[in-house]
Amino acid sequence: MVLVNGADGIGTGWATKIPNFNPREIVDNLLRMLDGQAPKEMVPWFKNFRGSFAALGHQKYVCNGEVATLGPNRVEITELPVRTWTTSYREDIEKMMTGDEKTGPAQIQDFKDYNTDQTIRMVVQMEEEKLRKAEEGKGLHVFFKLQTTMSTTSMVLFDHMGCLRTYETVQDILVEFYNLRLEYYGKRKAYMEGMMGAEAAKLSNQARFILEKCRGDLKIENKKKQAMIEELTRRKY
Numbered sequence: 001m002v003l004v005n006g007a008d009g010i011g012t013g014w015a016t017k018i019p020n021f022n023p024r025e026i027v028d029n030l031l032r033m034l035d036g037q038a039p040k041e042m043v044p045w046f047k048n049f050r051g052s053f054a055a056l057g058h059q060k061y062v063c064n065g066e067v068a069t070l071g072p073n074r075v076e077i078t079e080l081p082v083r084t085w086t087t088s089y090r091e092d093i094e095k096m097m098t099g100d101e102k103t104g105p106a107q108i109q110d111f112k113d114y115n116t117d118q119t120i121r122m123v124v125q126m127e128e129e130k131l132r133k134a135e136e137g138k139g140l141h142v143f144f145k146l147q148t149t150m151s152t153t154s155m156v157l158f159d160h161m162g163c164l165r166t167y168e169t170v171q172d173i174l175v176e177f178y179n180l181r182l183e184y185y186g187k188r189k190a191y192m193e194g195m196m197g198a199e200a201a202k203l204s205n206q207a208r209f210i211l212e213k214c215r216g217d218l219k220i221e222n223k224k225k226q227a228m229i230e231e232l233t234r235r236k237y
Helices: 023-034 086-098 128-136 170-215 225-234
Strands: 007-011 014-018 052-055 060-064 066-069 074-079 110-113 122-125 147-151 155-158 164-167
Touching: 023 170, 086 110, 086 122, 155 170, 164 170
Parallel strands: none
Antiparallel strands: 007 014, 014 155, 052 060, 060 147, 066 074, 074 122, 110 122, 155 164
């Protein structure tokens, strides 16, 4: 579940940061492992996020929002990178419109904010020449700060022995969970079989006791408890 929900926190001398992953991909990988195959690599996934994730080398991913051109001088932004808030992003867009000492001269002319509590939509207007240069340069995602990176270099968790451990890959977490869970599923099955066997033996003995009593093979009247127990033991109850 730590791969489904993700984890982000600090402790004394330790820190952990694990992104969320698609539950369906986790299930598919577990089924693959049950079939004796190795798990496939997974990329981060966040519910209702309409952007994209892509692997960027070892233990690193790039997260892209969504941006598209509506014409020669208009751009529509429909998704922000994960963990980028609309309030702070709106401030960045305003700086691009007014310009300052840090960002330089104004880069856009105007923008309209149509954001809701569940959807992102901002329409930006800028000079045709500047838009063309932005596309030909590093691209609109970089120009509008719609690209961030996410690493998995600090995946620290307690293992099944209660010891803190750094995991190199997501697959390492999945494999350790799989092996431990499968072992305990075996123990649970054996325990349940034992309990069901004991219950079945008890019911069988009760049924045999009733039948032998009805046939008259077993006499329990006017007998002491100890004698009755010895009789039942002799009959292999």
